[in-house]
Amino acid sequence: MKVGIVGAGMVGSAAGYALALTGHASHVVLVDRNAALAQAQAEDIAHAVPFASACLVTSGDYPELAGAGVVILAAGVAQKPGETRLELLGRNAAVFAEVVEKVRQAAPGAILLIASNPVDVMTQAATRMSGLPPGRVIGSGTILDTARFRALLARHLGIAPQSVHALVLGEHGDSEVLAWSTARAGSVPIGAFADQMGRPLDAAARAAIDEGVRRAAYRIIAGKGATWYGIGAGLARIVRAIAADQRDVLTVSILTPELLGVRDVALSLPRVVGAAGVLADLHPELTGEESEGLAASARLLKDSATSLGF
Numbered sequence: 397m398k399v400g401i402v403g404a405g406m407v408g409s410a411a412g413y414a415l416a417l418t419g420h421a422s423h424v425v426l427v428d429r430n431a432a433l434a435q436a437q438a439e440d441i442a443h444a445v446p447f448a449s450a451c452l453v454t455s456g457d458y459p460e461l462a463g464a465g466v467v468i469l470a471a472g473v474a475q476k477p478g479e480t481r482l483e484l485l486g487r488n489a490a491v492f493a494e495v496v497e498k499v500r501q502a503a504p505g506a507i508l509l510i511a512s513n514p515v516d517v518m519t520q521a522a523t524r525m526s527g528l529p530p531g532r533v534i535g536s537g538t539i540l541d542t543a544r545f546r547a548l549l550a551r552h553l554g555i556a557p558q559s560v561h562a563l564v565l566g567e568h569g570d571s572e573v574l575a576w577s578t579a580r581a582g583s584v585p586i587g588a589f590a591d592q593m594g595r596p597l598d599a600a601a602r603a604a605i606d607e608g609v610r611r612a613a614y615r616i617i618a619g620k621g622a623t624w625y626g627i628g629a630g631l632a633r634i635v636r637a638i639a640a641d642q643r644d645v646l647t648v649s650i651l652t653p654e655l656l657g658v659r660d661v662a663l664s665l666p667r668v669v670g671a672a673g674v675l676a677d678l679h680p681e682l683t684g685e686e687s688e689g690l691a692a693s694a695r696l697l698k699d700s701a702t703s704l705g706f
């Protein structure tokens with residue numbers, strides 16, 4: 397599958413690199429307002445291809461996106477000193493207004509995969525701007541938070557992350573909800589599994605894992621200024637589900653008609669992802685406290701989207 401990437405900065409290029417190495421795309425096209433950057437990133441990534449799988453990596457302007465099955469939107473502007481979150485959001489929405497229209501013209505059949513932050517609000521904006529059905533405008537959402545949750549649980553239990561099923565729901569950000577009550581290892585509830593392994597998940601262990609998931613981006617940003625490898629791999633994982641029509645259950649963000657009394661809000665739930673985009677939404681059975689947290693997260697996101705006019 398041909399995959400376009402608009403925004404060849406850290407996140408966009410990391411996604412391109414992950415796609416080139418994994419072979420989930422046959423052709424990756426990088427587009428950026430800064431054409432020289434897109435060209436340099438494409439050339440650098442192309443040099444990794446001989447060591448990995450066959451993938452054509454090029455750069456160009458929007459018309460080069462013609463025929464793409466997925467276009468990743470990773471364009472954005474950085475926060476200026478003294479700028480409020482809402483002002484930043486407004487500037488990023490303006491970037492999207494331009495980018496979404498050009499992508500729609502060049503690749504009308506493409507699924508849009510949103511990576512720019514705040515990803516839930518940008519997903520809501522891109523859905524409205526594009527006029528596409530919500531299942532074809534997919535935000536990376538909590539795919540990475542879920543991966544971190546599974547990895548930290550697996551490390552605590554001394555097992556493979558693939559054997560841990562645990563979800564992070566709601567906002568990709570501070571209000572996200574770690575759905576502890578539905579977490580399983582094998583088919584065993586996570587607490588019972590931990591006890592059987594002799595590695596109980598007591599309050600301290602749970603708090604450490606919660607902190608590890610919730611504060612991960614802050615720690616990475618403190619050390620290196622931004623995050624890109626994890627999200628790049630997460631974006632490649634979503635492309636794989638679409639390109640191979642895998643029907644994987646992934647926590648991704650789309651505009652959701654109703655959740656816990658909040659209407660029309662983009663946030664993450666487990667969803668079935670295949671060639672047509674999101675095919676179904678799943679609503680895990682949560683505890684009262686988890687539901688309240690998820691509803692609060694939904695309200696917060698709805699307020700942000702509403703204040704931007706989406």
Ligand code: ADP
Nearest residue numbers: 403404405406407408428429430471472491622
């Ligand atoms: P991140 O860490 O989120 O990837 P970067 O600043 O590294 O952030 O990358 C964002 C990229 O988006 C930059 O390369 C920038 O040139 C690009 N960009 C910003 N506005 C536009 C636009 N209107 N059209 C295309 N690309 C854009």
